[in-house]
Amino acid sequence: MSEPNPYKAEDSGSYEWGPGQPAGTPGYGYPQTPPPSYQPTVAAGVPVPPQHAPMPVGAGAGAPLLSLGDITVVGDQIITPAGAMPLKGAVWNAMDMSRTEEKIPTVAIVLAIIFFLLCLLGLLFLLMKEKQTTGFIQVTVTSGGRHHATMIPATGPDTIHWVMGQLNYARSLSV
Numbered sequence: 642m643s644e645p646n647p648y649k650a651e652d653s654g655s656y657e658w659g660p661g662q663p664a665g666t667p668g669y670g671y672p673q674t675p676p677p678s679y680q681p682t683v684a685a686g687v688p689v690p691p692q693h694a695p696m697p698v699g700a701g702a703g704a705p706l707l708s709l710g711d712i713t714v715v716g717d718q719i720i721t722p723a724g725a726m727p728l729k730g731a732v733w734n735a736m737d738m739s740r741t742e743e744k745i746p747t748v749a750i751v752l753a754i755i756f757f758l759l760c761l762l763g764l765l766f767l768l769m770k771e772k773q774t775t776g777f778i779q780v781t782v783t784s785g786g787r788h789h790a791t792m793i794p795a796t797g798p799d800t801i802h803w804v805m806g807q808l809n810y811a812r813s814l815s816v
Contacts, residue, residue: 707811709780709804710791714811719782721789731784731815733808739776739795746771778804784815 707714712721719726749769756763777792778801793804 706814707807709807709811710793712780712782712789712791714814719784719789721782721787721791723787723789726782726784726787726789728784728815731782731811733811733815734781735801735804735808736779736781737776737795737801738779739774739800741772741774741798743770743772745769772798774798774800780804780808782811 703716705713705715712719714720714728717728719728719731745767746769749766753763753766756766774795774797776795778795779790779792781788781790783789793800795801
């Protein structure tokens with residue numbers, strides 16, 4: 642682009658290069674709603690089901706029925722940070738990426754050494770165990786040509802059971 646903008650008004654003041662842009666038009670970032678003539682497709686040219694616009698707050702949305710991480714089910718929609726998806730026909734999945742470790746705490750080892758010197762019953766302290774759960778449970782939802790995943794921290798060995806209960810309820814709502 643070595644020539645000045647031919648569409649620029651003469652009385653605008655500063656000199657600019659390149660085509661002008663109407664006021665209020667986003668220059669970059671996530672694309673806004675596609676033009677009506679655009680039909681999105683997935684691989685092999687298969688058309689994507691119609692995208693549903695998010696329901697405005699207060700327009701009969703109601704209270705959330707379910708919330709898993711940053712995924713919320715409200716009315717007949719699934720609300721995610723990436724936008725709303727239709728609830729009907731949604732596919733829900735979960736993957737347990739947590740682990741539970743069992744180890745002898747340091748206190749038990751110290752007490753076993755101290756009481757071993759006093760009496761042989763100190764070795765019973767080595768039977769003490771503590772369980773520690775770390776990791777996450779990944780929940781994914783796919784609906785209306787969109788996909789969203791969230792990670793839920795595992796606070797105990799029973800966290801996966803709670804998440805699967807919530808997931809089964811979400812699956813029953815999606816039918």
